[in-house]
Amino acid sequence: MPSASVIISAVFAAAAALGSVDAHGYISSPKAQFKPGPVYTTYNAIITANDNAAFKGKIFNRSPEQNTQVFTSAWPQTGYKSLRALFDKYVKDCGNSRDDIAPVDVSNLKAMTWQNNEYKEGFLGSHHGPCEVWIDDQMITHDDDCVAKYKGFPASIPVDYSKCKGNCKLSFYWLALHSQEWQAYKQCVPIKNGAGGNAGGNTGGNTGGNNGGNNGGNNGGNNGGNNGGNNGANNGGNNGGNNGGNNGGNNGGNNGGNNGNVGGEATPSPTKKCTTRRLRNFGDEVEV
Numbered sequence: 001m002p003s004a005s006v007i008i009s010a011v012f013a014a015a016a017a018l019g020s021v022d023a024h025g026y027i028s029s030p031k032a033q034f035k036p037g038p039v040y041t042t043y044n045a046i047i048t049a050n051d052n053a054a055f056k057g058k059i060f061n062r063s064p065e066q067n068t069q070v071f072t073s074a075w076p077q078t079g080y081k082s083l084r085a086l087f088d089k090y091v092k093d094c095g096n097s098r099d100d101i102a103p104v105d106v107s108n109l110k111a112m113t114w115q116n117n118e119y120k121e122g123f124l125g126s127h128h129g130p131c132e133v134w135i136d137d138q139m140i141t142h143d144d145d146c147v148a149k150y151k152g153f154p155a156s157i158p159v160d161y162s163k164c165k166g167n168c169k170l171s172f173y174w175l176a177l178h179s180q181e182w183q184a185y186k187q188c189v190p191i192k193n194g195a196g197g198n199a200g201g202n203t204g205g206n207t208g209g210n211n212g213g214n215n216g217g218n219n220g221g222n223n224g225g226n227n228g229g230n231n232g233a234n235n236g237g238n239n240g241g242n243n244g245g246n247n248g249g250n251n252g253g254n255n256g257g258n259n260g261n262v263g264g265e266a267t268p269s270p271t272k273k274c275t276t277r278r279l280r281n282f283g284d285e286v287e288v
Contacts, residue, residue, distance in 0.1 A: 024041045024042065024043065024116065024124060024127070024183075024185060025041055025114050025115055025116035025122070025123065025124065026040070026041050026097075026114070026115070026187060027097075027112060027113070027114060027170075027172055027187050027189055028113045028114065028115045028154050029109065029111070029112065029113040029154075030104035030105075030106050030109065030112070030170065030189045030191055031104065031189070032097045032098075032187050032188070032189045033097065033098045033189075034096050034097055034098060035096050035097075035098060037096065040096045040097075041096070041185075042096065043176070043183035043185050044090070044091045044095035044096070044184055044185060044186050045087075045090035045091050045184040046181045046182065046183065046184070047086070047090055047175070047181075047182045047184055048180065048181060048182065049180070051086070051089075052078045052079075052080075054074045054075070054077035054078040054079075055071070055074055055078070058070050058071075058074055060177065060179075060180045060182075061179075061180050064126055064127065064128035064129075064147075064176075064177060064178040065128055065145075065148075067128070067129075067177040067178065067179075068128040068129055068130075068144065068145050068177050071130070071175075071177055072130070072144045072145075075130075075144075082132060082139055082142065083130055083131070083132045083142065083173045083175060084132060084134060084139070084171070084173055086175075087173050087175075087184055087186055090184055091184060091186045094171070094186060094187065094188035095185070095186040095187060095188075096187075097186075097187040097188050097189070098188075099169055099188045099189075099190055100190075101190055102190070103167050103168075103190040103191050103192040104189055104190065104191050104192070105191075105192055105193075105194055106161045106164065106170075106191045106192070106193055107161070107192075107193050107194045109161055110158060110159070110161075111156045111159055112133055112156075112157045112159045112170065112172065113154040113155065113156050113157070114150070114154055114155045114157070114172070115153060115154030115155065116153075120153050121153050121155075122150060122151065122152055122153050122154050122155025122156075123146055123147040123150060123155050123174075124147070124176075126178045127147055127174075127176035127177075127178055127183070128145050128147045128148060128176070128177055128178065129145065129146070129147070129174065129175045129176045129177040129178075129182070130142065130143060130144050130145065130146065130174075130175055131143055131146035131157075131172065131173060131174040131175070132172070132173045133157060133159055133171070133172055133173075134170070134171040134172075134173070135159075135161070135163045135164050135168050135169070135170055135171075135191075136164075136168050136169055138163055140159055140160060140163060141157060141158070141159070146174060161191070161193050162193070164191055164192070164193040165193065166192065166193065167190070167191070167192045168190075168191050168192070168193070169188055169189070169190055169191070170188065170189045170190075170191050171186065171187075171188045172185075172186065172187050172188070173185070173186050174186075
């Protein structure tokens with residue numbers, strides 16, 4: 001029979017695991033789904049100042065806000081074009097989140113929300129640092145301190161979902177700088193934008209239909225007029241206005257008929273030219 005100390009230790013371990021399920025938060029809209037495991041919102045990697053020469057020698061053991069200021073001032077010298085570029089060295093996939101599920105419809109959404117159910121807040125107040133939102137390979141937003149900028153429960157980050165055409169992947173990157181060991185969080189959500197696809201289809205269809213109709217009408221009239229005039233002129237010497245009028249009427253409508261009659265009247269002298277007008281067509285320990 002297990003000793004009392006073993007049982008107590010097991011109870012505390014279970015309680016700690018359950019309590020840390022939402023310890024760092026998750027994408028609640030469009031809602032992320034996670035791989036099996038008790039601690040699915042943990043950080044995905046640890047990054048330190050040793051990653052880049054621009055960070056080396058800098059002090060990162062002060063307050064989270066001060067650490068973030070130091071990081072932000074050094075960032076332009078790192079050579080990284082984005083936070084994602086830094087993360088790609090350490091987190092190769094979507095961390096503990098799943099990108100193999102049915103996409104979430106975002107056609108009526110204007111933001112991405114992040115929340116922490118355990119502490120009833122958006123971003124943990126101590127976890128200052130930069131974050132980015134991407135749709136596929138397009139950066140939607142970058143902020144140097146997401147804890148400071150996005151308050152509330154949940155925290156709401158504006159996202160332009162029109163950047164998604166059809167099915168896409170929303171990716172969120174967040175680096176917490178509250179200690180010398182930076183915690184990297186990454187989560188993904190497969191999304192689809194039905195509104196964007198329909199709008200594009202309708203616009204294309206309407207434009208195509210209108211242009212087709214206009215072009216068809218114009219081309220028909222022009223061709224008719226030209227054919228009528230030509231046929232009328234050619235046949236005008238013998239049959240006069242009949243062939244010109246008939247051919248002009250059949251081929252060109254009124255304009256063709258008119259041109260046919262003119263062509264059928266006469267060409268009394270071969271020296272007079274007949275001209276045709278042509279149109280130019282992360283398992284996490286207790287929070288530090």
